[in-house]
Amino acid sequence: MAKSQEKNAMLTKRWRKLLMGILFLLTLLVTGCWDRKEIENRGYVLGLAIDHVVSPEPKGLYDLNETPQSAGQRKYKLTLEMPKFSKSSETKEVSKGQSHLIWSGEGESMFAINRMIATKTYFAPFFEDIQILIFSEAVAREGVGDIVDFFLRDAEMRRRVKIFVTPGRAEDILKAKLQVEEANSTFISKLTANTAKAPYFAGKAELAQFSQAIRSNRSFAVPIVVVEDKEVRLIKGAIFNKYCKMVGEIGELEILGGKILRKTLKEGIVVVPNPANPQHIATFEIYEKKIKVDSHIQDDQVLFTVEAVLIGNLGENMAHEQDAVDPVFTKTVEKAVAAEVTRSIKAAFSKQQQLKADVTDLGGLVHRQHPEYWKNVKDRWDEEVFPMAQLDVDIKISIRRPVITH
Amino acid sequence: MMGWDLMTNHNTTISPMQFFVIAVNSMFGSSLLTLPSDLARIAKEDMWMPMLFGSILIFVAFWVAVKLSAYFPDVTVIDYHVLLVGRIPGFILNVLMILLMMVIVGIFERNFTIAVKTYLLDLTPPQVINIFTLGLAIYAIQYGLAPLLRLQQFLFAPEYGAFLTIILLGVLSIDANNYQPMLAEGITPVLQGMIPTWFTYTGPEILIGFLFPFINPKKGVLKWGIFSISVTACIYVMITLIVQGILGPTETTNTIVPTMMAYRYIEIPDTFIERLDGYLMTIWIVISFTSLINWLYFIAFGIGQMLKLESSRPIVVLIIPFIYYLLYVPPNAYAIQIITQWVNFASLFWGLGITPLLLALAWLKAKRKMPC
Numbered sequence: 152m153a154k155s156q157e158k159n160a161m162l163t164k165r166w167r168k169l170l171m172g173i174l175f176l177l178t179l180l181v182t183g184c185w186d187r188k189e190i191e192n193r194g195y196v197l198g199l200a201i202d203h204v205v206s207p208e209p210k211g212l213y214d215l216n217e218t219p220q221s222a223g224q225r226k227y228k229l230t231l232e233m234p235k236f237s238k239s240s241e242t243k244e245v246s247k248g249q250s251h252l253i254w255s256g257e258g259e260s261m262f263a264i265n266r267m268i269a270t271k272t273y274f275a276p277f278f279e280d281i282q283i284l285i286f287s288e289a290v291a292r293e294g295v296g297d298i299v300d301f302f303l304r305d306a307e308m309r310r311r312v313k314i315f316v317t318p319g320r321a322e323d324i325l326k327a328k329l330q331v332e333e334a335n336s337t338f339i340s341k342l343t344a345n346t347a348k349a350p351y352f353a354g355k356a357e358l359a360q361f362s363q364a365i366r367s368n369r370s371f372a373v374p375i376v377v378v379e380d381k382e383v384r385l386i387k388g389a390i391f392n393k394y395c396k397m398v399g400e401i402g403e404l405e406i407l408g409g410k411i412l413r414k415t416l417k418e419g420i421v422v423v424p425n426p427a428n429p430q431h432i433a434t435f436e437i438y439e440k441k442i443k444v445d446s447h448i449q450d451d452q453v454l455f456t457v458e459a460v461l462i463g464n465l466g467e468n469m470a471h472e473q474d475a476v477d478p479v480f481t482k483t484v485e486k487a488v489a490a491e492v493t494r495s496i497k498a499a500f501s502k503q504q505q506l507k508a509d510v511t512d513l514g515g516l517v518h519r520q521h522p523e524y525w526k527n528v529k530d531r532w533d534e535e536v537f538p539m540a541q542l543d544v545d546i547k548i549s550i551r552r553p554v555i556t557h
Numbered sequence: 558m559m560g561w562d563l564m565t566n567h568n569t570t571i572s573p574m575q576f577f578v579i580a581v582n583s584m585f586g587s588s589l590l591t592l593p594s595d596l597a598r599i600a601k602e603d604m605w606m607p608m609l610f611g612s613i614l615i616f617v618a619f620w621v622a623v624k625l626s627a628y629f630p631d632v633t634v635i636d637y638h639v640l641l642v643g644r645i646p647g648f649i650l651n652v653l654m655i656l657l658m659m660v661i662v663g664i665f666e667r668n669f670t671i672a673v674k675t676y677l678l679d680l681t682p683p684q685v686i687n688i689f690t691l692g693l694a695i696y697a698i699q700y701g702l703a704p705l706l707r708l709q710q711f712l713f714a715p716e717y718g719a720f721l722t723i724i725l726l727g728v729l730s731i732d733a734n735n736y737q738p739m740l741a742e743g744i745t746p747v748l749q750g751m752i753p754t755w756f757t758y759t760g761p762e763i764l765i766g767f768l769f770p771f772i773n774p775k776k777g778v779l780k781w782g783i784f785s786i787s788v789t790a791c792i793y794v795m796i797t798l799i800v801q802g803i804l805g806p807t808e809t810t811n812t813i814v815p816t817m818m819a820y821r822y823i824e825i826p827d828t829f830i831e832r833l834d835g836y837l838m839t840i841w842i843v844i845s846f847t848s849l850i851n852w853l854y855f856i857a858f859g860i861g862q863m864l865k866l867e868s869s870r871p872i873v874v875l876i877i878p879f880i881y882y883l884l885y886v887p888p889n890a891y892a893i894q895i896i897t898q899w900v901n902f903a904s905l906f907w908g909l910g911i912t913p914l915l916l917a918l919a920w921l922k923a924k925r926k927m928p929c
Contacts, residue, residue, distance in 0.1 A: 185678065344826065
């Protein structure tokens with residue numbers, strides 16, 4: 152018995168020694184991270200632009216943009232913007248000169264184009280820091296549901312990527328020389344932070360919402376971006392129907408109404424003719440809001456009711472002779488602002504009906520409030536039911552103060 | 558051998574609170590990351606309800622398992638199977654139970670590898686992730702339950718503190734519209750959704766069979782076990798609610814690892830809080846590893862008991878290649894999904910079918926022994 156125990160102890164000691172030896176050897180193998188990749192070998196993609204291929208013929212001796220594909224056509228041009236790092240002595244800084252690098256490829260598969268670009272640059276495209284994705288209007292009108300599949304499927308892709316449409320070539324937005332030194336994609340991405348201050352463009356449309364809309368067969372809107380004379384601007388909204396095809400635009404003044412319908416309005420201004428002198432104007436600044444949107448079913452017809460109280464300042468009064476705190480004057484401005492906001496809401500609503508695209512997700516409201524009714528109409532909502540829906544708007548404006556002067 | 562060790566020293570005990578730690582850690586497997594997808598497919602906007610009500614099933618199974626173990630306070634599940642149904646049927650029951658545990662571990666590890674490979678170590682071959690995880694598990698288990706338990710007790714508060722903090726940050730990105738309409742399809746989808754939640758909760762109803770003889774005092778077992786299920790249920794419901802609030806039911810249905818996807822979306826502008834998937838993954842790897850070593854330990858312990866070995870330590874080394882083989886049996890994601898469904902049913906059948914039958918048998922046998 153004692154011998155057996157001694158033998159066991161010996162075995163245990165041997166096991167320990169063996170394990171210690173293996174662990175020691177492992178330290179030699181696991182000193183570095185398998186996934187280590189030096190920062191200079193990563194191609195940090197900041198923005199993507201997708202256009203139709205203009206002319207598939209090569210301009211030079213070699214066709215550098217052609218993507219080898221065993222299936223599909225040479226249909227889309229994918230352009231990537233990456234930051235340009237200068238090789239300063241100690242630190243990596245963004246170059247003071249040209250702040251970006253542009254790479255592109257042409258084909259149909261976004262994945263294949265992306266891999267082809269990796270034959271042009273040793274720092275292969277890396278999408279974890281991507282900020283924006285821009286479609287040209289031509290591509291958007293043809294439909295983007297299939298194109299975005301790669302971006303929704305790829306594990307590197309951020310779901311916060313902001314989506315835009317541009318009337319011209321999307322690549323021009325990335326290639327443009329802007330006044331600022333940062334990369335165009337980063338700058339445009341940051342512009343969307345002002346959506347609360349200036350609700351003239353269709354808010355922030357992120358890849359996550361894009362994906363939700365595609366999977367739920369829902370219409371959606373994305374802002375339009377334009378560039379001219381070293382300036383970039385976000386305007387209007389591109390309306391996509393439930394088949395992911397751009398079918399029209401919603402104007403900047405109607406977007407305010409659209410945001411009230413969607414209950415996403417945060418701040419904003421409304422300019423109206425000045426009641427004291429119609430030749431001049433008065434401007435109301437919204438800083439607080441209470442919005443209630445409801446749906447009602449009457450005789451198989453849908454009626455939406457919007458009740459909103461918008462509270463704010465008289466931000467501008469161009470009729471100097473008028474005392475801005477005069478209650479009669481204030482009431483008249485409030486009525487004028489209410490009329491303009493009502494017009495904006497109704498215009499946004501009828502534009503969507505006209506285009507058969509419920510981008511303010513009023514269908515979602517019907518789903519939440521009348522699930523039984525929704526079951527019967529969800530498949531023909533955009534085409535048949537929504538265009539026949541009625542809207543009742545009740546807007547109340549409250550001017551709290553004329554900012555700091557009478 | 559220092560201290561007590563169930564593998565070598567059967568005269569030692571653990572407290573009910575220590576069982577609580579083991580039970581919670583064992584429940585937190587990889588299904589935490591994938592489950593919301595199944596629930597969203599079945600219950601849509603009510604996907605959080607099956608998660609809540611599913612815990613009731615495990616409460617019942619745990620209660621049954623404790624009552625059954627109480628009939629045999631000095632022996633483990635491996636022994637009382639034989640005592641209850643005879644040598645051969647008992648042996649078959651034991652083999653089936655051990656196989657079930659092995660497949661559960663295989664699914665845990667396979668899903669763990671997929672998540673780590675997709676979201677953290679994309680260049681590392683999955684085999685390397687498995688070999689190092691399982692290799693580390695062999696080393697951790699070699700010294701028995703005592704160091705495992707100490708490690709789990711030591712990590713418990715900081716681990717779950719950090720885990721809860723990260724989880725709660727998800728509240729910042731939820732959209733309340735994603736929770737409505739409530740019960741639009743009635744209660745049936747909620748009840749159907751309770752079935753896949755079983756796999757998420759499975760653990761305490763099986764492990765109690767191994768640990769019951771060593772728990773002292775036995776009075777607190779039921780209380781602490783139910784507490785462990787309640788704590789886990791709260792965390793699971795919270796995660797499901799947050800994932801639903803961020804992704805919505807449709808998007809959750811279409812995502813393979815919805816929890817990671819949801820936490821990748823979280824971002825608070827102008828702060829350091831963004832893309833919490835990395836932080837969540839880091840904490841989850843630790844939690845998942847403790848779950849893995851618990852399951853592996855009890856598989857080895859069970860086999861050791863079946864073979865009447867003095868120590869189960871060599872068994873750990875022997876079962877790892879088998880587990881590794883099991884990992885690569887499913888050829889693709891669809892196969893994993895189907896196998897998971899079957900294992901879920903098998904485990905459900907074990908907990909709410911076989912164990913209650915054994916309890917009834919134990920009760921009958923005890924009744925017969927009682928003097929008239």
